[in-house]
Amino acid sequence: MESFGARLHRAVTERGPLCVGIDPHPGLLARWGFEDDVRGLDRFARTVTEALGDRVAVVKPQSAFFERFGSRGVAILESTIRQLRDAGSLVLLDVKRGDIGSTVAAYASAYLDPSSPVSVDAVTASPYLGVGALAPMFELAAEHGGGVFVLALTSNPEGAAVQRARTADGRTVAQTVVDEISQLNAGAEPLGSFGLVVGATIGDTGHDLSGVNGPLLAPGLGAQGATAADLRVVFGSSLPAVLPSYSREVLNAGPDPDALRAAADRALADCRAVLAAR
Ligand SMILES: O=c1ccn([C@@H]2O[C@H](COP(=O)(O)O)[C@@H](O)[C@H]2O)c(=O)[nH]1
Numbered sequence: 158m159e160s161f162g163a164r165l166h167r168a169v170t171e172r173g174p175l176c177v178g179i180d181p182h183p184g185l186l187a188r189w190g191f192e193d194d195v196r197g198l199d200r201f202a203r204t205v206t207e208a209l210g211d212r213v214a215v216v217k218p219q220s221a222f223f224e225r226f227g228s229r230g231v232a233i234l235e236s237t238i239r240q241l242r243d244a245g246s247l248v249l250l251d252v253k254r255g256d257i258g259s260t261v262a263a264y265a266s267a268y269l270d271p272s273s274p275v276s277v278d279a280v281t282a283s284p285y286l287g288v289g290a291l292a293p294m295f296e297l298a299a300e301h302g303g304g305v306f307v308l309a310l311t312s313n314p315e316g317a318a319v320q321r322a323r324t325a326d327g328r329t330v331a332q333t334v335v336d337e338i339s340q341l342n343a344g345a346e347p348l349g350s351f352g353l354v355v356g357a358t359i360g361d362t363g364h365d366l367s368g369v370n371g372p373l374l375a376p377g378l379g380a381q382g383a384t385a386a387d388l389r390v391v392f393g394s395s396l397p398a399v400l401p402s403y404s405r406e407v408l409n410a411g412p413d414p415d416a417l418r419a420a421a422d423r424a425l426a427d428c429r430a431v432l433a434a435r
Contacts, residue, residue, distance in 0.1 A: 161279055161304030162348035165372055168214040168247050169400070174432055175425045176215040176249065176374065178404030179205050179237065181222045185405070189412040195229045198222070201412075202237040208414035209407075209421055210244025215278075217402060220252040235274050247278040249374070253308065255283030255291060262293035269294065269303040279304030281354060281374075285319075288337040295341060295351060304350045304372075309334045310364060312356025312377030321362065332364055342370040348398070357383035357401065359391055366395040373398045378424070379406025385427035401428040 181201040183193045189204075191197035202218070209216060218241075223234035241248045254264040267273055268280045279298075282291050284307050291307065298305050309331045310320055320331040328336070335353060342349025349371035355364075358377035366373065373392065377383045378401055385401065392399050403424045410420035 158300075158302040160302055160345070161298065161350035162342075162345055162371065164278070164302065165215070165247060165304065165350075165400075166347045172212060172214040172246075173425045174400055174428055175213055175421065176217050176400050176402040177205070177209055177213050177407050177421055177424075178251065178376075178402060179216060179218040179222075180404040180408065182405070185408055185411075188409070191412070195226050195233065198226055198230060199233050202233055203240070204412050204414065205408070205417065206237055206240045206244060208411075208417040210241045210246050212418065213246050213421055215249050215400060215402075216241050216246045217249040217251050217404075219404070220250055231275070238275060238277055242278075249279045249281070249304070249306065250275070250277040251281045253281045253283045254294075255286050257286060258290045258293055261291055262297075265294040265297040269297045269301055269305075271301055277303075279306060279350075279352070281306045281308065283308050284334050284337075288334055298350060302350075304352060306352040306354050306372070306374045307334055307338055309338075309353040310355045310359050310362060312358045312381055312383070316356075317359075329364065331362075335364060335366060335369060338371060339368040345370055348372060352400075355391065356381075357387050357391055360387075361390050361393075366392065366398075369395065369398060371398065372400050374400050374402055376402040376404075378428075379403045380409075385424075385431045388428065388431050396432055399428075399432065 186197045223230040321329045341351045352372035354374045356377040357375040407420040410416040
């Protein structure tokens, strides 16, 4: 079984370092001229999938925007995942799950067991019940070639109070998360399967990401105010591992598929210019 890290490395080599989110905000549905209902959700997700599924390395559906329509929204999430995988992009489901270990095992089977209808290539996870509590997710991901991106330094301003608090040994909470994920990826080639979420908005926080040996998902670009140039400030020598992530910045260009593709191409070009100049 090929690891997620290896599959991601190949996807980024072939398609470029870019993740585009599918975030069907009510405001975006309105802007696209779609109703804020299940049909509008379906049209939105299909439009993004058909425009970008065959050219972007990673597509990141935001589960919340599907869940808000109940079981019919989740059914659309299922079909969106299928279509994206058929089109060749890796699917990173943004669900930010985390719980006690026995419940994490159930989340793991939901998203990382290939027999599940909502099985994806990778998920986002929250470490605030302890990184160790996510072990069932790491284990199932390793077994099936999946990936897990754990929140470390999130892009929102509220995150800092928790994530940059100091633990008893003087490290920040975020640095303990970084260090635990680094251990999981030790020795993996060409890239570990366990990633971190580090917002592009956070500036130079002095955290040491040099040993992660896994992908660094960078949301916060575009709508939240960060630019590709900020990636250099946030990530420094770890730039090669960065997977820049845009949602509204690209989605605002829709629903015209050509305009969506052009917006994704622009985002990729902006990031490539920074990542190539490292
Ligand atoms: O730290 C984080 C973690 C996740 N996100 C998610 O990424 C997208 C960002 O959307 P934009 O429209 O590009 O702002 C969204 O789904 C968030 O839930 C994040 O922003 N920051």
